[in-house]
Amino acid sequence: MKQRALAVTIGLTAVVVVIGLYIGLYLTAQPGSATASPSAGGAVQLYLATVPAAATNDPHPTWVSYYVTNSQRQDWQHKTTFVVPANTTVHVTLFQYDSATGLRNEFFSQAIGTTGGGFTLNGKAVRAIPPANASHVFAIPALGVSVPLAGVAGNAKNPCSNAPCTGADYNTITFSFRTGAKGLFRWQCFVPCGAGYVQGFGGPMQTVGYMDGFIKVV
Amino acid sequence: MQDNTPHFRRLALLWVVSSIVLTAIVVFVLAPGMPPGNGTVQASGQVVDNTVLLGLSTPVALGVLLCLGYCLIVFRERPGDDPHLEGPAIRGNSSIQMWWLVVTTTLVLFLAAFGSIELLKDGAGGGQGPNPLSVVGNPKSTLQVQVIAQQWQFTYRYPQYGGFETNKLEIPANTTVEFHVTSLDVIHSFWAYQLGVKADANPGQDNIAYVQTKAPMNFAVHCAELCGVWHGYMFDSGKVVPKTEFASWVTQQRKYFSPETHLLTPYRHTYFPAPQRRGG
Numbered sequence: 001m002k003q004r005a006l007a008v009t010i011g012l013t014a015v016v017v018v019i020g021l022y023i024g025l026y027l028t029a030q031p032g033s034a035t036a037s038p039s040a041g042g043a044v045q046l047y048l049a050t051v052p053a054a055a056t057n058d059p060h061p062t063w064v065s066y067y068v069t070n071s072q073r074q075d076w077q078h079k080t081t082f083v084v085p086a087n088t089t090v091h092v093t094l095f096q097y098d099s100a101t102g103l104r105n106e107f108f109s110q111a112i113g114t115t116g117g118g119f120t121l122n123g124k125a126v127r128a129i130p131p132a133n134a135s136h137v138f139a140i141p142a143l144g145v146s147v148p149l150a151g152v153a154g155n156a157k158n159p160c161s162n163a164p165c166t167g168a169d170y171n172t173i174t175f176s177f178r179t180g181a182k183g184l185f186r187w188q189c190f191v192p193c194g195a196g197y198v199q200g201f202g203g204p205m206q207t208v209g210y211m212d213g214f215i216k217v218v
Numbered sequence: 219m220q221d222n223t224p225h226f227r228r229l230a231l232l233w234v235v236s237s238i239v240l241t242a243i244v245v246f247v248l249a250p251g252m253p254p255g256n257g258t259v260q261a262s263g264q265v266v267d268n269t270v271l272l273g274l275s276t277p278v279a280l281g282v283l284l285c286l287g288y289c290l291i292v293f294r295e296r297p298g299d300d301p302h303l304e305g306p307a308i309r310g311n312s313s314i315q316m317w318w319l320v321v322t323t324t325l326v327l328f329l330a331a332f333g334s335i336e337l338l339k340d341g342a343g344g345g346q347g348p349n350p351l352s353v354v355g356n357p358k359s360t361l362q363v364q365v366i367a368q369q370w371q372f373t374y375r376y377p378q379y380g381g382f383e384t385n386k387l388e389i390p391a392n393t394t395v396e397f398h399v400t401s402l403d404v405i406h407s408f409w410a411y412q413l414g415v416k417a418d419a420n421p422g423q424d425n426i427a428y429v430q431t432k433a434p435m436n437f438a439v440h441c442a443e444l445c446g447v448w449h450g451y452m453f454d455s456g457k458v459v460p461k462t463e464f465a466s467w468v469t470q471q472r473k474y475f476s477p478e479t480h481l482l483t484p485y486r487h488t489y490f491p492a493p494q495r496r497g498g
Contacts, residue, residue, distance in 0.1 A: 103491075104368065104402050104403070104491040105366065105368055105373065105402055105491065106478065106481045106482045106483060107366075107373050107383045107385075107478060107482065109478050109481050110475065110477050110478035110481075112385065127477040128477040128478045128481060130481070131481055139371075141370070141371045141385070141451070141454070142451070142454075144385065146385075186448055186451045188370065188448060190371075192403075199403055201369055201403055201404070201446070205369070206446055206447045207447070208447065212447070212448065
């Protein structure tokens with residue numbers, strides 16, 4: 001009888017420990033963060049990329065995602081928390097490898113909250129793009145920043161399949177915005193780009209680390 | 219042993235005195251400071267409603283709590299009492315039953331009538347659906363603002379000013395505003411707390427809510443319906459501004475958003491935007 005009670009106690013303890021570990025690991029698992037690099041005039045620089053599918057060794061290799069890269073579009077890192085200093089101009093260069101999906105709300109076809117009110121698309125200064133051409137949006141609602149990202153042509157010669165997309169066709173989008181006080185803000189995409197989910201708003205749109213993440217202003 | 223103590227009279231006296239004192243404190247001291255404040259006609263109406271409800275429920279709650287406390291103290295088991303002794307069985311009291319029915323029925327019927335009248339008076343700031351029973355103000359002078367909810371941000375369209383859309387909410391002081399609340403994806407809820415406005419944002423539905431603004435003020439806007447991973451971040455703020463300031467703000471917003479205004483879907487009360495599903 002005593003042996004049985006002991007076995008039950010040990011079994012229950014093991015189950016509780018396993019559940020506790022699972023919950024603890026789940027709650028403490030954070031997508032990696034990338035710190036913006038210094039730029040001229042006290043500003044900082046972020047190099048980002050959007051891809052039609054994460055790397056083949058990713059837990060979700062079919063999900064669309066943001067990545068951190070460098071000016072040469074190399075050194076791809078799957079991080080969606082961007083650390084930037086307070087009260088500073090942040091220059092963002094974004095390499096856009098995905099094709100267009102289109103916006104559900106055309107409001108996001110115009111850049112807002114950026115320095116100068118616009119952005120550049122492949123070197124050309126623009127303020128808005130046709131809503132149907134949008135592949136993604138980089139938006140930080142709490143900072144009033146939103147920039148539409150035009151998709152590469154559907155008939156591109158070298159479309160990217162999975163990250164890293166080195167060598168594939170892409171659009172280059174650049175813009176700047178200014179940070180204010182310290183804080184933790186979310187960024188997100190406003191294009192329903194979660195392929196295979198109802199209205200495209202599931203999967204990577206609802207999971208931190210793919211089409212959304214944090215801006216940590218320090 | 220016969221207990222001749224007038225328990226009922228004592229308890230009733232205690233209840234009457236404490237009810238008068240506490241209800242007065244609740245109604246005249248606590249209630250005026252209750253949310254959502256007095257920033258708009260609808261918010262003030264909600265404060266009045268909360269005051270009436272709290273004023274009426276105070277004596278009821280006091281009656282229950284006093285009776286419980288009185289019984290616990292007076293009828294407790296004392297040293298030397300026979301633990302098996304029970305009080306005399308209660309076989310009914312038609313007078314108490316009659317008064318109980320009369321008082322509770324009156325209270326419930328009064329509150330039902332009061333609530334209905336308050337709702338019909340000005341909509342109480344709630345969403346009334348596409349065909350509101352309570353139309354507030356003169357439609358010719360009412361400002362229409364469409365609230366568009368989407369995962370995870372509210373945007374606002376002003377159909378009387380060219381239908382421009384903005385991510386900021388500003389409305390003029392001393393004006394009746396007609397909010398048309400809708401959603402582009404899942405169910406959200408537009409909750410402009412200090413305005414006293416709360417209306418569900420359903421896809422394909424035009425949910426109308428009215429507010430009559432008073433003086434300039436700032437107010438918070440929250441989504442009050444769990445709507446996805448960033449629901450907790452779906453909030454912003456708005457402003458009630460003087461009419462002249464509102465006019466210049468509209469001019470500035472129309473100019474700023476001119477590149478995208480012509481790209482917007484023509485103004486409608488509801489939208490079923492494409493793409494419904496990503497092709498990829």
